[in-house]
Amino acid sequence: MIGVLVVDDDFMVSRIHRGFVEQVPGFRVVGTAHTGQEAIDAAARLSPELILLDLYLPDMFGLDVVVRLRAAGHDCDVMVITAAKEADAVRGAVRHGVVNYLLKPFGVDDLRQRLEQYARRRSGLGEVRVRDQADVDRALARASAPTAGLPKGLSPETARLVEQALRSAAETLSAAECADRIGISRVSARRYLEHLRDSGRAEVRLRYAVPGRPEHRYRWVSA
Template sequence: MIDVLVVDDDFMVTRIHRGFVERVEGFRVVGTASTGEEAIAGVDEFRPDLVLLDLYLPDMFGLDVVTRLRAARHDCDILVISAAREAEAVRSAVRYGAVNYLLKPFTFDELRTRLEQYAARRNSLQTAMVSDQADVDRVLSRTASHLATSALPRGLSPETADLVEHALREHTATLSAAECANRVGISRVSARRYLEHFAAKGRAEVTLRYGAAGRPERRYRWVA
């Protein structure tokens, strides 16, 4: 379970963002904050894995919160959620180590995609054995997969698609959506969407496993 602290000065926006996060499998909100000082205190108290951080806070700029957190040796990740559209704001967020930058207003699907990307990358960094530079590039998404240039359905990301592909390639037998989700670190529903996309493109084959009762289980194998 990935613990999240939501930081925004508008309590209604905070409520909406909290609801969004708690709809994503594998995430839970452990606290909220409406000021920079509250955010710093919240990280001290709750020790979240991820902070959804607004930049425009009443007492300080959001990236100043990051500076304070790093000075206090907190290693939580930061996902910036802001209405700031200036290129410098985005560049600054990247320099400060933000894992993503999401413009307000955004939909649930847009946030879910970023959270699942984060979970997939975090899971890979925690569990993957890095054997060569290609593995490093794959995990950090610094090189473009062939999937990045191919058309993906709305809501699917090249980064997560690359991780699902990697899971299929590594597994010599077939994988179910649930098994793939556990390997990659995303929800079963999301894993199923990526697997069905690969099947539709001819990159994966689907077989059915029949049990004693109920619908047969769909299982996937990489064939491209």
């Protein structure tokens, strides 16, 4: 069983998230916390394997919790669950090594898919036996499963940012809008969006609202 610590400043929301987690086989909630300091104390006391972490906490920003956990020697994984759509928050989460980033509001199936994906990665990495470079490469491929198979020249880190920007879009997103959100060029954003389309995780629609060439609008279609 994978022990989960649920961290959210809203008591009702944390109760709902706890109920969601308890519906997923292989996971159990070991505790809840409602502030950053409570989360740090609970991690030391309960040793969870995974923390579901809100970013908007009353005493500190959620990513600062991650920094303090690492400084204290806690190696638990962190999945961000938040309403924060800012590019800086997404980039910061990627830099801090979070295993996933789920936007509120969401349903139980959205969380279930991410927990099951996490469990598969965790299980796969636990079975790794390193004998040579090929074993190392396979282990890294498992750890970055959502961005595995990227075309040459595309990075997993930027792919995650583009994916998160597309997931968080209210409806559709153009390459230019995606580029502005995460701080890359429009051409680069278009390459990542086209990769998501080619892999079946996004679809493209054409908008003819203005004269000239139609605008390509992308929409996330798969978890």
